[in-house]
Amino acid sequence: MAEINFSKCPSCGAANMEEFGxxxxxxxxxxxxxxxxxxxxxxxxxxxxxxxFVVLLASGAFxxxxxxxxxxxxxxxxxxxxxxxxxxxxxxxxxxxxxxxKNAMTISSEQFKQAQDRQAIARLQVxxxxxxxxxxxxxxxxxxxxxQTNKSIARPRVVLKLLxxxxxxxxSYTAWSKLETLPAGESTSxxxxxxxxxxxxxxxEMSAQSSPASLYDKAQQILDIQDFNVSILDETKMQFELTGxxxxxxxxxxxxxxxxxxxxxxxGKTVGYAKAYASTTNLKPKQTSPFxxxxxxxxxxxxxxxxxxxxxxxx
Numbered sequence: 001m002a003e004i005n006f007s008k009c010p011s012c013g014a015a016n017m018e019e020f021g022x023x024x025x026x027x028x029x030x031x032x033x034x035x036x037x038x039x040x041x042x043x044x045x046x047x048x049x050x051x052x053f054v055v056l057l058a059s060g061a062f063x064x065x066x067x068x069x070x071x072x073x074x075x076x077x078x079x080x081x082x083x084x085x086x087x088x089x090x091x092x093x094x095x096x097x098x099x100x101x102k103n104a105m106t107i108s109s110e111q112f113k114q115a116q117d118r119q120a121i122a123r124l125q126v127x128x129x130x131x132x133x134x135x136x137x138x139x140x141x142x143x144x145x146x147x148q149t150n151k152s153i154a155r156p157r158v159v160l161k162l163l164x165x166x167x168x169x170x171x172s173y174t175a176w177s178k179l180e181t182l183p184a185g186e187s188t189s190x191x192x193x194x195x196x197x198x199x200x201x202x203x204x205e206m207s208a209q210s211s212p213a214s215l216y217d218k219a220q221q222i223l224d225i226q227d228f229n230v231s232i233l234d235e236t237k238m239q240f241e242l243t244g245x246x247x248x249x250x251x252x253x254x255x256x257x258x259x260x261x262x263x264x265x266x267x268g269k270t271v272g273y274a275k276a277y278a279s280t281t282n283l284k285p286k287q288t289s290p291f292x293x294x295x296x297x298x299x300x301x302x303x304x305x306x307x308x309x310x311x312x313x314x315x
Contacts, residue, residue: 253315263303272299
């Protein structure tokens, strides 16, 4: 479409022009007639420029998208690299590691106490033992152990191992003392009874063990035995009977009153063991009860003396 340019009237300079025929203009002011100047091709040129601009814009967009797509594909297919921490972070981390001093060791008070307890356990010693075969083909040991520490220990016990001629273990047995807490410097005796011994030749090894006393241990109550009598039932068969009276000296009731009788030789070594419950097993405060203990099975020789003790549980 052609673009029409209206010029001013060359005669009077007025801009009041109107069309007058084909390609002519008439000045209304002075009546002059003017030729109409038509500039061809200017619209086509503008259209071509617009089309060229659009093509260039589309080409640039396509080129940009293509390059970005290639970059994304390269990043996806690129093998992952291990992250490397900055040198300053590594140095700081290494500086934060505490440096240990050579030949320096510190332990807490609790660890020190545990070490003392282990040392106390190690000093519970077997002081002597006797053994004898019984009638049914078994064998028993009476083992005396002593607390050689300066503190009380709990649950004293003896571990007996039977070994063959090659010093290989055949059997192992553990027996606990009836006295649950052993004061410092005190001793107690433990009975180990094996119903049937091994057929092969063997020898025995013994060790004493215990646990540190705890505040949570339920205290065992030791009762009073005022007096007792010993009767010989059959001296050749080492059968004896002990009778007496036990008293609850406390202001509370005790239960399961048990009597332990130990036979001693002239040197004070334990050579016999027996136990029995009192006739009244639960005693009220200050109450007494008779008891009878028959020592018929675990006596190795005629005793020189007897030592009796009574123990119970607080109600």
